Amino acid sequence: MFRATPRIWDISQRIGTSTPLWPGEPPVRLSRRAEISSDCPVNVGALTLGLHTGTHADAPLHYSNAGAASADTQLAPYIGPCVVADVRGCHARVEIGDCDWDTLAGAQRVLFRTYERFPYGHWDENFAAIAPEVVARLREGGALLIGTDTPSLDPQNSKTMDTHKEVLRGDMRILEGLVLDDISAGEYELISLPLAIEGGDASPVRAVLRELL
Numbered sequence: 001m002f003r004a005t006p007r008i009w010d011i012s013q014r015i016g017t018s019t020p021l022w023p024g025e026p027p028v029r030l031s032r033r034a035e036i037s038s039d040c041p042v043n044v045g046a047l048t049l050g051l052h053t054g055t056h057a058d059a060p061l062h063y064s065n066a067g068a069a070s071a072d073t074q075l076a077p078y079i080g081p082c083v084v085a086d087v088r089g090c091h092a093r094v095e096i097g098d099c100d101w102d103t104l105a106g107a108q109r110v111l112f113r114t115y116e117r118f119p120y121g122h123w124d125e126n127f128a129a130i131a132p133e134v135v136a137r138l139r140e141g142g143a144l145l146i147g148t149d150t151p152s153l154d155p156q157n158s159k160t161m162d163t164h165k166e167v168l169r170g171d172m173r174i175l176e177g178l179v180l181d182d183i184s185a186g187e188y189e190l191i192s193l194p195l196a197i198e199g200g201d202a203s204p205v206r207a208v209l210r211e212l213l
């Protein structure tokens, strides 16, 4: 029997020395701990990486001392049906009025595309945040996960993290730093698993969208 192969889109940043970094974050460093030679049969690397580098999942521990670390979060929110919302017309924040609520009603996972083109190679300090009201409305509709193509749900200078707090109220999960340049608004399957980092307040993820057949 013929079975169609679903298309897969990689929506992750590459991790390397040109990955844009949140100001003050440690540079990405890959070192070689062992190299192939007459004495050694293998290459072995070690990586220095801030946990919020590139495409990542915030653990609840990031915004609450009582929250779970990456190793202790359930995986179900990170796998399953997902809606990509095109909000490229937004300004400083994605507001209620920027969203097409017909497509978002009852969505379990929502990824916001704010960028026309992802700012590869430089840090964009004026990235669009998500208004807490948007998260509240998604939470009321039963959402499990919110994602964005920017480095944070809250503005870079936020001291109160209002949108993260709104996420916490519904015990939802967060993906940040997605790359949605090639993704049209619509429905997909999301797969984006955090590493089981003990005590981790976030984890890099390899996030992909799979075509729904």
Ligand SMILES: Nc1ccccc1C(=O)C[C@H](N)C(=O)O
Pocket: 022, 025, 050, 052, 058, 062, 151, 152, 153, 154, 176
């Ligand atoms: N590295 C940081 C250093 C200081 C303050 C915030 C960050 C973040 O990375 C924010 C983050 N991506 C967030 O989850 O909103």
Ligand SMILES: [Zn+2]
Pocket: 052, 056, 057, 058, 151, 152, 176, 202
């Ligand atoms: Zn983060």
Ligand SMILES: [Zn+2]
Pocket: 058, 151, 152, 153, 164, 174, 176
């Ligand atoms: Zn965050």
